Amino acid sequence: MMIYFDNSATTKPYEEVLHSFMKVSSDYFGNPSSLHRIGGQAEKLLTQARKQIAELLNVKASEIFFTSGGTESNNLAIKGAALKYKNRGNHIITTATEHASVREAVNQLRDLGFKVTFIPVDEHGRINGKDIEKAITDETILVSVIHVNNEVGTIQPVEEVGRILSKYPKILFHVDAVQSVGKVPLDLHRNHVHFCSFSGHKFHGLKGTGILYIKEGIRIFPLFSGGSQESKYRSGTENVAGMVAMAKALRMTMEKRERNLGQMENIKGRIMEELGKTDGIILHTPKDHSAPHIINFSVGGVKGETFVHALEEKEIYISTTSACSSKKRAASQTLLAMGVPEETAISAVRISLSYDNTMEEAEYVIKTVKDTVKKLKEVVE
Amino acid sequence: MIYDRILIRYGEISTKGRNRHLFVDKIKSSIQRVLNDFPDAKIEAGRDRMFVVLNGENGREIIERIKGIFGIQSLSPAIKTSWDLEEMKEAALNLVKKVYKEGDTFKVSARRSDKSFPLRSQEMNHTFGAHILKNVPGIKVDVHNPDIHLQIEVRKKNAAYFSCENIPGPGGLPAGSSGKAMLMLSGGIDSPVAGYLSMKRGLEIEAVHFFSPPFTSERAKEKVIQLAEILANYNGGYFTLHIVPFTEIQTLIHKQIPQNYTMTSTRRLMMRITDLLREKFSGLAIVTGESLGQVASQTLESMYAINAVTSTPVIRPLVTMDKEEIIKMAKEIGTFEISQLPYEDCCTIFVPPAPKTKPKKEKIEQFESHIDFEPLIEQAVNETETIRIKPGRKQEEEFEELF
Numbered sequence: 001m002m003i004y005f006d007n008s009a010t011t012k013p014y015e016e017v018l019h020s021f022m023k024v025s026s027d028y029f030g031n032p033s034s035l036h037r038i039g040g041q042a043e044k045l046l047t048q049a050r051k052q053i054a055e056l057l058n059v060k061a062s063e064i065f066f067t068s069g070g071t072e073s074n075n076l077a078i079k080g081a082a083l084k085y086k087n088r089g090n091h092i093i094t095t096a097t098e099h100a101s102v103r104e105a106v107n108q109l110r111d112l113g114f115k116v117t118f119i120p121v122d123e124h125g126r127i128n129g130k131d132i133e134k135a136i137t138d139e140t141i142l143v144s145v146i147h148v149n150n151e152v153g154t155i156q157p158v159e160e161v162g163r164i165l166s167k168y169p170k171i172l173f174h175v176d177a178v179q180s181v182g183k184v185p186l187d188l189h190r191n192h193v194h195f196c197s198f199s200g201h202k203f204h205g206l207k208g209t210g211i212l213y214i215k216e217g218i219r220i221f222p223l224f225s226g227g228s229q230e231s232k233y234r235s236g237t238e239n240v241a242g243m244v245a246m247a248k249a250l251r252m253t254m255e256k257r258e259r260n261l262g263q264m265e266n267i268k269g270r271i272m273e274e275l276g277k278t279d280g281i282i283l284h285t286p287k288d289h290s291a292p293h294i295i296n297f298s299v300g301g302v303k304g305e306t307f308v309h310a311l312e313e314k315e316i317y318i319s320t321t322s323a324c325s326s327k328k329r330a331a332s333q334t335l336l337a338m339g340v341p342e343e344t345a346i347s348a349v350r351i352s353l354s355y356d357n358t359m360e361e362a363e364y365v366i367k368t369v370k371d372t373v374k375k376l377k378e379v380v381e
Numbered sequence: 382m383i384y385d386r387i388l389i390r391y392g393e394i395s396t397k398g399r400n401r402h403l404f405v406d407k408i409k410s411s412i413q414r415v416l417n418d419f420p421d422a423k424i425e426a427g428r429d430r431m432f433v434v435l436n437g438e439n440g441r442e443i444i445e446r447i448k449g450i451f452g453i454q455s456l457s458p459a460i461k462t463s464w465d466l467e468e469m470k471e472a473a474l475n476l477v478k479k480v481y482k483e484g485d486t487f488k489v490s491a492r493r494s495d496k497s498f499p500l501r502s503q504e505m506n507h508t509f510g511a512h513i514l515k516n517v518p519g520i521k522v523d524v525h526n527p528d529i530h531l532q533i534e535v536r537k538k539n540a541a542y543f544s545c546e547n548i549p550g551p552g553g554l555p556a557g558s559s560g561k562a563m564l565m566l567s568g569g570i571d572s573p574v575a576g577y578l579s580m581k582r583g584l585e586i587e588a589v590h591f592f593s594p595p596f597t598s599e600r601a602k603e604k605v606i607q608l609a610e611i612l613a614n615y616n617g618g619y620f621t622l623h624i625v626p627f628t629e630i631q632t633l634i635h636k637q638i639p640q641n642y643t644m645t646s647t648r649r650l651m652m653r654i655t656d657l658l659r660e661k662f663s664g665l666a667i668v669t670g671e672s673l674g675q676v677a678s679q680t681l682e683s684m685y686a687i688n689a690v691t692s693t694p695v696i697r698p699l700v701t702m703d704k705e706e707i708i709k710m711a712k713e714i715g716t717f718e719i720s721q722l723p724y725e726d727c728c729t730i731f732v733p734p735a736p737k738t739k740p741k742k743e744k745i746e747q748f749e750s751h752i753d754f755e756p757l758i759e760q761a762v763n764e765t766e767t768i769r770i771k772p773g774r775k776q777e778e779e780f781e782e783l784f
Binding site for chain 2: 024036244247249
């Protein structure tokens with residue numbers, strides 16, 4: 001049996017989602033900006049997709065902006081806010097364990113003259129809200145925090161950060177919820193969040209689809225200029241079929257959460273417990289404040305890459321840390337920030353679950369991992 | 382949810398002497414209409430209060446449905462007890478505990494409309510306040526800005542009502558209590574607001590829209606239907622929209638009327654047709670989104686020349702409002718974004734380069750007297766398409782399987 005345990009890299013699109021994509025692409029292919037009926041239908045579909053997503057996220061339809069994915073949403077929020085509000089100040093705060101699309105976006109802004117503070121994390125990968133407050137200066141205009149870390153699954157205290165920032169009306173708050181949506185709920189209106197990024201292919205939608213939530217009344221400097229789509233914030237002909245498919249994927253994911261969250265938590269608990277007591281395995285995912293779908297661990301002395309290929313032979317698919325950085329040989333930034341020694345960090349691998357994974361698959365993976373660890377150890381020692 | 386009913390307070394109608402039961406009946410039927418699919422919820426209407434008794438139905442959803450109904454001043458999820466003091470204390474404590482968060486302050490406001498209840502209002506405040514202070518660790522009293530405001534109403538027949546939340550309603554008069562009027566709905570920002578405000582005063586509104594294909598597009602019509610759907614939300618999901626085919630009349634005006642008077646003439650004909658539809662559908666007034674002095678069509682001279690075609694009352698709810706106020710209200714009622722969509726409508730096509738800002742009634746009457754509009758008007762009225770919007774419309778189902 002083939003076991004796909006790499007759902008934080010990407011998920012398999014649901015059949016129903018593909019059906020919507022195909023049907024919209026062939027039957028409602030119009031450009032929403034066209035004045036005729038075919039354009040009108042496409043626009044209606046786009047409006048309905050926006051409305052459904054807004055309802056699922058508990059925000060207003062006018063606060064939902066469609067993008068091409070998590071990377072674009074993160075860039076649009078961070079650069080768009082920084083450039084729009086640069087007259088208010090030039091200081092940005094973020095954390096040491098952000099996704100590359102946040103980290104590199106702020107680095108680019110630093111090259112343009114902004115000042116950036118990276119808040120450190122503890123050994124569990126968690127920041128302390130008080131450190132954010134301490135880092136705030138008169139120049140601070142933006143704070144960006146990842147909700148669930150994509151490599152180890154740590155949940156950051158965004159509620160606490162939101163509460164702190166609510167006292168600073170000048171500072172905008174961006175949350176990267178790419179890994180958390182559908183897994184760890186977040187009330188955007190209540191937690192003082194101004195921007196929030198999502199990516200369709202992480203919840204069984206299609207690649208090239210994403211969402212940026214922008215709180216009502218907040219403006220950004222657009223990164224794409226052109227035909228003024230998405231209320232001028234993101235020009236370019238809308239990917240209607242992709243957005244309809246994403247709206248369906250989000251609904252289905254939320255529904256599956258209702259039914260299968262318990263099962264996912266059990267699977268994660270079981271894997272953590274079994275791997276935790278296996279000789280030669282070091283768990284990096286913390287027991288508390290971590291998402292229900294990510295488990296990160298190192299196999300002492302074995303490079304992550306070797307371990308991934310060893311499991312692949314048994315048709316088990318997992319990752320070395322995040323998919324984006326796994327082709328580079330560098331050790332995981334997140335693990336290094338948590339204080340994990342480099343030689344351990346380079347042997348880290350990540351299991352990430354979907355609501356469709358079963359305990360049976362988990363048992364097989366546990367057994368295979370244990371066997372593989374034993375075998376590889378014999379080779380390296 | 383520990384609440385068992387929703388307490389509804391009336392606004393202005395509480396002061397309407399002998400007519401009151403008519404108004405109460407109207408509110409009751411407005412509520413009844415939106416609660417059709419909650420078969421177990423029962424409405425108990427009284428002279429100055431109404432209750433929706435939940436009988437296990439979802440209170441939150443019911444509140445969402447009814448909180449926009451005109452005639453409602455405010456509403457509160459509530460729980461009913463007898464006059465038994467222990468039972469009352471327990472209900473009060475449960476309610477407060479349910480909403481209490483660390484650090485919250487509270488206040489008790491008790492009143493008794495039946496003076497045979499042994500405790501006076503002040504005594505009730507003390508008794509229940511003390512009970513809560515004793516049993517909720519950390520809670521404090523703040524009579525000026527409480528986080529939790531516990532309201533107790535002791536009424537006759539051994540009944541007392543407890544509530545912690547006061548949700549404001551829109552006020553106004555209940556739907557249909559003031560008769561029927563026709564709204565001239567263009568698709569712009571103003572006319573939906575005029576419609577909303579007149580509905581709030583208890584008018585039953587049917588909208589009239591002028592459609593001139595190919596000069597105005599199918600999408601302009603769609604836009605008006607969307608606006609009508611939003612107005613329907615303030616009327617229990619029901620709304621009637623008349624779409625008048627106007628191309629031929631508009632073409633004729635452009636051929637026959639001097640350019641600087643075409644706008645005046647167009648509006649006069651729209652008003653004549655609206656008036657005929659009003660008669661056909663038994664209305665007593667026309668509502669427009671006109672206000673004073675913004676554009677050429679809205680000078681007093683223009684209004685006079687247009688209004689001269691009818692003696693039917695023309696209600697202009699926006700006449701005293703500034704543009705900013707109108708936009709703010711359009712945003713509040715949710716029509717602004719749709720009104721902003723950039724499609725040509727009946728008001729924006731054929732705008733002459735220099736419309737007469739002070740048209741003369743005598744002149745336009747003279748121009749029009751040479752043209753026989755009657756057969757075209759009759760045809761337009763006969764060919765008017767009537768769309769009746771109802772809750773759970775077909776449009777959304779069309780794409781349902783895609784979502």
